[in-house]
Amino acid sequence: MRRIVLVGEPAMDEASEWLRTLPIGGLTVVAALDDASLESADLVWLRRAVPAKPRLTDWLHAGGRLLATHRASAVLSDLGVEPAFPVAIPLPTPLPAGFGLAGFGPHPLFSGLREGAGAAGRRWPAPSPSSATGSSCAS
Numbered sequence: 001m002r003r004i005v006l007v008g009e010p011a012m013d014e015a016s017e018w019l020r021t022l023p024i025g026g027l028t029v030v031a032a033l034d035d036a037s038l039e040s041a042d043l044v045w046l047r048r049a050v051p052a053k054p055r056l057t058d059w060l061h062a063g064g065r066l067l068a069t070h071r072a073s074a075v076l077s078d079l080g081v082e083p084a085f086p087v088a089i090p091l092p093t094p095l096p097a098g099f100g101l102a103g104f105g106p107h108p109l110f111s112g113l114r115e116g117a118g119a120a121g122r123r124w125p126a127p128s129p130s131s132a133t134g135s136s137c138a139s
Helices: 014-020 054-061 070-078
Strands: 003-007 026-030 043-046 065-069 100-102 118-120 135-138
Touching: 003 014, 014 026, 065 070
Parallel strands: 003 026, 003 043, 043 065
Antiparallel strands: 065 135, 100 118
16 A cells, blocks of 8 residues: 655645545655655655755655646656646636546556546646646656
């Protein structure tokens, strides 16, 4: 079972509540990556911008898995995973009823979702306009 570190606000939102409903080995919520014990984590979900410090790079090279969403997605360019920094895109207001995730092809990130292709109807709190930079994952 995966041990997850969620980096964001300590009194997180629905994301931490949702993670607590999953069959995981444990969840640690911290405000900053420096507050996290990476050695005891299988997956780090970054929800705020962090620098690509050697500690994070070493953990990834040792087999750690990273999910970077919101403003944190910029770390993938710093790590050399993506050649370009993410670009903010405007989201429609209000969000259409069918607005959600879309994945193409099998990927563990979409495991359990409708045909592995989409998840509509589940609405996370909208990120602030300054944090709507997209989502990326690296493993």
